[in-house]
Amino acid sequence: MNKKLLAVAVAGVFAAPAAAFAQSSVTISGAITMTVDNVKYSDTAKTTRSESRLNDESSSIIFNVREDLGGGMSAIVKVDVKPNPDSGAIAASGESFVGISTKTAGRFTAGRHNFHFFKTPWDGYGLSGGLKSHPSSLIDFAGGGKVAIANATRTPNSLMWSSPKWGGFAVDVGYSFNPGGGNTATEIGNAGATEADLTAGNTARRGRAWMLNPTFSGTNWHIGYSYWNGKPDAPTAVTATGVPSLAVQLGSSDQRSDSLYGYYTWGGFKLGLMWNKSKLNAAATAAGLPAVGTQLSNRTAWSIPIRYSWANHHILAHYTKARDDKATAAQDGAKMWALMYAYSLSKRTSVSLSYTKLTNDGNATAGGAGYNLYTNIVLGSANAGTTAGEDVRALIFGVRHNF
Amino acid sequence: MNKKLLAAAVAGVFALPAVALAQSSVTISGFVGATVDNIKFSQPAATRTTASESRMSDDSSRIIFSVREDLGGGMSALVRLDVRPNIDTGAISTAGVSYVGISTKSAGRFTAGRHNLHRYKTPWDGWPMFGQLRMRPDALVDFAGAGAVAIANASRTPNSLMWSSPNWGGFTLDIGYSFNANGTGVTEADLTAGNTARKGRAWMLNPTFTAANWSIAYSYWDSKADAPVTAAGGTAAGQLASSDQRSNQLYGYYTWGGFKLGLLWNKTRLNAAATVGAVPVGTKLSERTAFSIPIRYTTGPHNFLAHYTRARDDTATAAQDGAKMWALMYAYALSKRTNVSLAYGKITNEGVAAFNFFGNAVGSTGSANSAPLAGEDGRIISFGIRHSY
Numbered sequence: 140m141n142k143k144l145l146a147v148a149v150a151g152v153f154a155a156p157a158a159a160f161a162q163s164s165v166t167i168s169g170a171i172t173m174t175v176d177n178v179k180y181s182d183t184a185k186t187t188r189s190e191s192r193l194n195d196e197s198s199s200i201i202f203n204v205r206e207d208l209g210g211g212m213s214a215i216v217k218v219d220v221k222p223n224p225d226s227g228a229i230a231a232s233g234e235s236f237v238g239i240s241t242k243t244a245g246r247f248t249a250g251r252h253n254f255h256f257f258k259t260p261w262d263g264y265g266l267s268g269g270l271k272s273h274p275s276s277l278i279d280f281a282g283g284g285k286v287a288i289a290n291a292t293r294t295p296n297s298l299m300w301s302s303p304k305w306g307g308f309a310v311d312v313g314y315s316f317n318p319g320g321g322n323t324a325t326e327i328g329n330a331g332a333t334e335a336d337l338t339a340g341n342t343a344r345r346g347r348a349w350m351l352n353p354t355f356s357g358t359n360w361h362i363g364y365s366y367w368n369g370k371p372d373a374p375t376a377v378t379a380t381g382v383p384s385l386a387v388q389l390g391s392s393d394q395r396s397d398s399l400y401g402y403y404t405w406g407g408f409k410l411g412l413m414w415n416k417s418k419l420n421a422a423a424t425a426a427g428l429p430a431v432g433t434q435l436s437n438r439t440a441w442s443i444p445i446r447y448s449w450a451n452h453h454i455l456a457h458y459t460k461a462r463d464d465k466a467t468a469a470q471d472g473a474k475m476w477a478l479m480y481a482y483s484l485s486k487r488t489s490v491s492l493s494y495t496k497l498t499n500d501g502n503a504t505a506g507g508a509g510y511n512l513y514t515n516i517v518l519g520s521a522n523a524g525t526t527a528g529e530d531v532r533a534l535i536f537g538v539r540h541n542f
Numbered sequence: 543m544n545k546k547l548l549a550a551a552v553a554g555v556f557a558l559p560a561v562a563l564a565q566s567s568v569t570i571s572g573f574v575g576a577t578v579d580n581i582k583f584s585q586p587a588a589t590r591t592t593a594s595e596s597r598m599s600d601d602s603s604r605i606i607f608s609v610r611e612d613l614g615g616g617m618s619a620l621v622r623l624d625v626r627p628n629i630d631t632g633a634i635s636t637a638g639v640s641y642v643g644i645s646t647k648s649a650g651r652f653t654a655g656r657h658n659l660h661r662y663k664t665p666w667d668g669w670p671m672f673g674q675l676r677m678r679p680d681a682l683v684d685f686a687g688a689g690a691v692a693i694a695n696a697s698r699t700p701n702s703l704m705w706s707s708p709n710w711g712g713f714t715l716d717i718g719y720s721f722n723a724n725g726t727g728v729t730e731a732d733l734t735a736g737n738t739a740r741k742g743r744a745w746m747l748n749p750t751f752t753a754a755n756w757s758i759a760y761s762y763w764d765s766k767a768d769a770p771v772t773a774a775g776g777t778a779a780g781q782l783a784s785s786d787q788r789s790n791q792l793y794g795y796y797t798w799g800g801f802k803l804g805l806l807w808n809k810t811r812l813n814a815a816a817t818v819g820a821v822p823v824g825t826k827l828s829e830r831t832a833f834s835i836p837i838r839y840t841t842g843p844h845n846f847l848a849h850y851t852r853a854r855d856d857t858a859t860a861a862q863d864g865a866k867m868w869a870l871m872y873a874y875a876l877s878k879r880t881n882v883s884l885a886y887g888k889i890t891n892e893g894v895a896a897f898n899f900f901g902n903a904v905g906s907t908g909s910a911n912s913a914p915l916a917g918e919d920g921r922i923i924s925f926g927i928r929h930s931y
Contacts, residue, residue: 204574214877216931220627298598333910336595345595
């Protein structure tokens with residue numbers, strides 16, 4: 140997120156103490172992104188197969204606070220508020236934290252952080268393309284597309300250490316007391332979960348998650364690795380509510396995920412690559428369901444994003460594939476491609492036109508994949524979910540302003 | 543709340559009309575805090591199969607927008623909007639103290655909105671000064687009915703008006719009124735279908751005298767919930783929650799050198815406002831006395847705090863339902879606005895009492911199932927960090 144606008148800092152005029160002002164600053168930044176799209180489904184049983192709509196694309200108003208503590212140390216605060224100019228909802232569901240930043244020992248923060256997700260080097264989102272055409276649609280999901288890895292959004296209950304930059308090398312280490320788990324009913328994970336080991340009747344191991352993310356950046360290239368190992372609190376809820384189902388068991392499963400990614404730029408070109416392998420193991424069971432520890436999902440995914448920019452024009456494309464899951468008998472892989480043109484009206488404002496198509500393997504009868512366009516429900520529309528084997532395409536017009 | 547940083551209103555620089563700048567200012571202030579806790583229950587109930595957990599919690603973080611316009615003649619229009627982003631769960635609300643009103647030099651301040659009425663009076667500096675909300679003595683002081691009923695919501699009171707006097711040589715007076723005080727998010731509900739009860743309302747009276755190194759104050763609270771029959775829902779717990787509240791507090795502090803010694807005494811009664819089963823309207827459901835002794839010693843950037851707080855056995859009930867709490871806290875000030883802290887707190891519930899650490903409920907700043915069950919004792923060890931701006 141760019142932090143380009145200092146919206147603060149007029150102490151002298153309004154009689155705030157000069158000393159206080161010298162030590163602390165509040166910066167307001169963010170981005171508002173809206174898209175108009177038409178989504179259409181094929182290989183579907185939907186009685187109405189398409190709709191046009193207007194979407195918020197995770198707009199943000201970010202409050203950054205910094206106080207110089209001396210000796211190269213600063214107190215830092217970030218609160219990322221998400222107003223939805225479409226539905227009128229609001230949340231503080233962005234990356235928010237309080238912490239200490241030092242010059243030599245890095246940055247320590249507590250709050251909710253971006254762990255492991257959104258790593259594909261795809262520039263379409265920042266150029267107004269929205270989230271629906273993002274490669275995360277496949278990369279950040281497993282279990283036939285129904286389980287978000289690392290919530291496919293921020294991880295709550297979390298601590299993070301970010302190293303200083305050591306000649307281009309940096310590492311982030313994260314820990315969560317309860318990552319929430321990939322709740323299949325919410326499209327993205329349980330990003331609002333609180334700690335829940337004390338849940339009545341819970342006899343499972345305590346939940347937690349680890350994230351490790353070393354990166355190396357050169358002048359025109361970048362390479363990173365991201366490791367995720369998440370166990371949600373109290374997975375035995377699968378046996379406590381309603382009729383136990385494989386879908387709920389998948390949602391509460393233990394997650395292990397590895398991503399290797401990077402990009403190379405030359406002239407106006409940028410070529411990226413992402414490879415991901417994710418595994419889900421049952422963390423709880425009930426009558427008729429696989430035993431604890433059973434591998435429920437094991438799938439590999441990759442993405443190749445490219446971009447060419449000249450003057451104010453940008454052409455982008457990606458091809459992304461989630462391979463057939465090795466832990467299941469059904470055909471449940473998927474492929475996705477997107478083509479996008481963006482025009483920068485200024486350094487902070489852009490408009491774009493995109494086309495994207497996601498094809499799910501298998502079918503409803505044999506049990507196929509149900510990958511969906513990223514945030515197609517939570518920042519899309521109520522019935523925009525995909526059932527096994529359905530394909531979906533979207534034609535998207537976007538506008539974005541960064542401030 | 544300190545409002546030290548002017549965060550907005552830079553008309554000339556950012557192209558707002560100069561006229562608007564001359565008349566009005568917007569100040570952004572607040573704090574953001576987080577704690578890493580370990581909570582553990584002793585004497586756990588049979589259903590508590592896991593008795594402890596570690597967690598990260600938001601510490602009631604806030605972004606406060608304060609607006610003031612000079613109307614001339616010593617009069618100002620003022621607005622306060624207290625937004626609460628939870629940096630753990632991602633929830634957000636405007637649940638803080640928020641209002642619009644008029645301030646005058648000679649006649650005081652009149653505001654309408656949601657206010658702190660009667661609650662949070664213990665002179666304990668652990669929070670908000672240093673963080674660690676869950677260590678507050680209000681865990682016992684602001685609750686009655688064996689810990690089940692919050693007095694004056696133990697939070698902001700909605701539907702409320704407030705008058706704050708000028709400072710008359712150290713003496714000040716706050717008077718508050720609410721049209722329906724029963725709950726922090728409720729609207730007026732006298733028009734509830736089938737309601738035949740007296741109309742709901744609440745009064746708060748809070749005179750204070752502050753000298754150079756001491757302060758003494760009294761706070762009075764008398765509230766009646768709107769539509770109590772509906773609110774009771776035919777259950778004993780509902781009857782208790784919708785009861786009429788009467789609470790008196792006397793409190794103060796004395797400071798010398800780096801020391802501060804405080805004292806609070808509270809007596810609270812709950813009377814049934816709706817008949818449930820064989821318990822008729824007017825029955826005294828709870829009457830308990832509580833007290834707290836908070837102390838603080840500050841030397842340089844080091845702050846040592848402790849309190850002992852006790853809710854005595856309820857004289858309106860047969861069961862043993864008192865509780866005691868103590869907390870020990872060390873806070874290190876990295877600057878005037880940033881500190882880290884380490885705290886230990888313990889609540890011992892007698893018999894059927896279930897007093898909880900303050901703000902420890904899920905949906906507030908706690909976690910799922912972290913409220914004690916009857917007779918369970920809780921303890922928290924917590925590391926905190928907090929920045930005020």
